[in-house]
Amino acid sequence: MVEVKLTVNDQEEAVFVDARDSLSDLLREKLQLTGMHVGCDHGACGACTVHLDGTPVRSCIVLAARCDGSKVRTIEGTRNDAMMDIVRRHFHEKHALQCGFCTPGMLMMSIDIISRYGVPSENQVRSELSGQICRCTGYMGIVAAIQAAAREINGNGDN
Structure with a gap:
């Protein structure tokens, strides 16, 4: 030990x-x-x-x-993290989760992506998520949620 x-x-x-x-x-x-x-x-x-x-x-x-x-x-x-609150809300609004098994890992990756890229392109999000497996959603909602959260957090455009 x-x-x-x-x-x-x-x-x-x-x-x-x-x-x-x-x-x-x-x-x-x-x-x-x-x-x-x-x-x-x-x-x-x-x-x-x-x-x-x-x-x-x-x-x-x-x-x-x-x-x-x-x-x-x-x-x-991340319970009291303002950025994570925004990301979680967008995951809900964009239907970015179903069974929820992958969601904690997706959320932790989302924070990192937004922190590094500001407002990432769809290709950047998809590339960064390439090691995150979701067997339920098809990633469209996840990508949309990350981009919408990034725009809200960084003040760039509509959500």
């Missing part, structure tokens, strides 16, 4: 993990942060996306022991 000290959603945490435990194991099993989902356990679907030191990562393929000293933000850490 290895002790990992990290900041999760602005809370200092010290957790003992096995050397083979993933960040998703630490978050879901040790800290009971079950908002993000684990779909494939191989980093291919994006359902487990969280922000690690400000960068979106697939938490199922990041070793927890490597996160010592890091800052992690999960979907639970």
